[in-house]
Amino acid sequence: MHRPRKEMIAETRAKLIGAARQAFGTLGYAEASMDDFTASAGLTRGALYHHFGDKKGLLQAVIAEIDAEMSARLKVVSAKADNLWQGFVDECTAYIEMALEPEIQRIVLRDGPAVLGDPSQWPSQSACIRSMTESLQRLSDEGTILAVDPETAARLVSGASLHAAQWIANSDDPEATSKKAVKAFKVLLEGLLNRTGRLHQPDQQSSMQPEIDQLPA
């Protein structure tokens, strides 16, 4: 039998990533002991070093997994919108909502950059950015937004989103904070809109409101 062998190996990798993800997400990268969370997976550090080289390598794998999930979620959101602008807006709100999750905040937004360096250089991070970039590219082709470099705009918007999410999540009153953040975010985003012609221009006033007004605490 060839399969059981390969499956055991894949399972070991998955168990290590899962245990590390749990530990990194709750304790943080620096405080997570490799002895502890490998033991919680029924393994030792030997397996870890064999598969991932070192602790940083495992963090990379964990982040790649999370980032793939985030990217998939964004694609789903933008795909089921009525028009492109709405899809982009939904994508932004989904991005903020994801950034509110403690695991993503801790691993991807806080420890990741400190240990692995600037996220814009990660091979995985490009997935989320690319998704937003493609949306903006289509909006630009369509004439809905002004002619700006889509990737650049995506990075600025994601930067604002991520900071907003961290601010919201750590504020005293997350609900009130999110409302203020969304309102201001909407105003900023409208800077992108093409106001000279009115071709394909969607309803601007109501477009940002849905769903995000009541965010999870």
Added chain:
Amino acid sequence: MHRPRKEMIAETRAKLIGAARQAFGTLGYAEASMDDFTASAGLTRGALYHHFGDKKGLLQAVIAEIDAEMSARLKVVSAKADNLWQGFVDECTAYIEMALEPEIQRIVLRDGPAVLGDPSQWPSQSACIRSMTESLQRLSDEGTILAVDPETAARLVSGASLHAAQWIANSDDPEATSKKAVKAFKVLLEGLLNRTGRLHQPDQQSSMQPEIDQLPA
């Protein structure tokens, strides 16, 4: 004599902060050995623990010092502008330029959040945000920008700025990247402008251009 005593103590603190700032800025927080950089200041860890409690406490002190310097620089920039909008724009560009400095990037933007948590909760970080918030408040009073919560807008703008700066600093071609970033940043910022009345409305097209087009590499 009372003074020499107090001065020696202050000097010890300053030497520790200086040595730590150097080590954190070049090696990074995690890789900086307390034994090493205290020795480089002619001291031992004993002094460190006495004055700052632990390694995190020292990082806090270092960040507080850097943040104070940043805040002072921002105030100078915004004070010498001709009008409020221009002052705000200059402040943003100065913010981006500061975020390009390796020491600030490493200590304040990368290691700081990982070790001390979300920057919006730091007592010191409020200084820079407050500066931008005040600028936006005045612009709002003046009618130049739309009625958005000034602090919220300041946080969004600073978030976009910081991410842009990190992207620029780590890109293959920082100069080209900065040009694209500034252009898109300008478009976004114009979302804040009040376009209904034309009272106090400054020249929008040229206002973002100065100085930042040629950023330091």
Added chain:
DNA sequence: TCAATGGGCATACGAAGCGTATGTTAATAG
């Protein structure tokens, strides 16, 4: 079927690094 090879993982060891507990000195207070 039976070596033999190699990959998957555990164990053992050494080296730092951190935090604390304990000195030691010098200045200030009474």
Added chain:
DNA sequence: CTATTAACATACGCTTCGTATGCCCATTGA
């Protein structure tokens, strides 16, 4: 003048990481 306290240094133990080594099982080729 003594006693106390602040400002550091020294010493110790604990944890953690990385590597070197060893074991075992599965695949492979004859």
